[in-house]
Amino acid sequence: MISAKIKNKIANGSAIRKMFEEGNRLKAIYGVDNVFDFSIGNPDLEPPKEVKDAIKELVNSDKEGLHGYMSNSGFESTRSAIAKKRQEESGVEITSDAVCMTVGAASAMNDVLHTILDPDDEVICLAPFFMEYINYVDNHNGKCVIVPTNDSFMPDFDAITKAITPKTKAVIINSPNNPSGAIYDESILIKLNEVISSADHVIHVISDEPYIDLVYDGKSVPPVLKYIDNLIICFSWSKSLSLPGERIGYTLVSPKHPDYTDLVAGIILSNRILGSVNAPAIWQYVVEKSLYAKVDVANYEYRRNLLYDNIVDAGFDCNKPSGALYIFMKTPQGLEDEVFAAICAKCNLLLVPGKSFCRSGYCRLAFCVSESTIVNSRKAFFAVADEIGLSHKTSL
Ligand SMILES: Cc1ncc(COP(=O)(O)O)c(C=O)c1O
Structure with missing residues (x-):
């Protein structure tokens, strides 16, 4: 018998995890290149050279x-x-x-x-x-x-x-x-x-x-x-x-x-x-x-800009984030975040409802995904906007 507390937590699960599983289901049906999964904030850049050099040096050292x-x-x-x-x-x-x-x-x-x-x-x-x-x-x-x-x-x-x-x-x-x-x-x-x-x-x-x-x-x-x-x-x-x-x-x-x-x-x-x-x-x-080293932040900034442009050009409203790895976009037309996330999922666009961060009315998208995923997702943002009758800011 496990504790009631843990049993309850397992049953409630995590919305991010559920989205991850939904992503795998959609990828199996439509193919990896046709599903745009922005649900997981997994840093995807390689560690900087200083880290790799330090590991090599330490592995080869006789340091007591x-x-x-x-x-x-x-x-x-x-x-x-x-x-x-x-x-x-x-x-x-x-x-x-x-x-x-x-x-x-x-x-x-x-x-x-x-x-x-x-x-x-x-x-x-x-x-x-x-x-x-x-x-x-x-x-x-x-x-x-x-x-x-x-x-x-x-x-x-x-x-x-x-x-x-x-x-x-x-x-x-x-x-x-x-x-x-x-x-x-x-x-x-x-x-x-x-x-x-x-x-x-x-x-x-x-x-x-x-x-x-x-x-x-x-x-x-x-x-x-x-x-x-x-x-x-x-x-x-x-x-x-x-x-x-x-x-x-x-x-x-x-x-x-x-x-x-x-x-x-x-x-x-x-x-x-x-x-x-x-x-x-x-x-x-x-x-x-490696204390003074960091990953290639400009690369994240570049992808943030690409994703932000997709969202705004399609007609949605969102703040441009100053840091971290996420865009927290407003759900349009007062839609519940879970309803909006479900509409997005129908267009193979996966994002996490703001409720998962205790803030309804928003959805989170992680931009630490491949550049091609962001570029190819543009049509999906436009498709979601069409689905709910939102006018685009620019053309596709
Ligand atoms: C705000 C915040 N705090 C803490 C953590 C946990 O980070 P760590 O991998 O260092 O345990 C995360 C991980 O995503 C995070 O987003």
């Missing part, structure tokens, strides 16, 4: 202890290099003990939530958000409190203030955001810090940052460390170095955090007792040697 256990927080040299980089970026003095190497951002977030949550504590999630947060919070007996962002996907500070209760333990931010691509500028971070600091107990800000290096149009992400005091960063190289299968990331506690010492100790303990024990040894050294 390369494959052994180390401190649960990770190798000192890797953590020092990360602390130095974050200090350079933010101007905030950071030492290596602030950093704990983890098995990607997923494990980083679970370590942090395990450390901070007592049963029924509340975590504010700003919708739309990556839905695994609900599982991560639930894993540690907390409760998600969902607070919608505004039409530009920026935090609604009045709504956050109203949502804060004595049980509020944390707010999760994710900039650039999955699914909206929105980036919080300095003024948003300053205001968030004010709102959090004015609460009468400590509220943590968990900054989930897997997309921090995927930013377009010459924009940049302001250093959260500079603007937010009660900060715990959860970083991952899944996207910035295209290493999602290798599972490597870290947590970093701001030295300005009033609970710094307890948090650092708690996260290291959680990393051990939740079962990771430590992050993969070789990958800690690989990222240390």
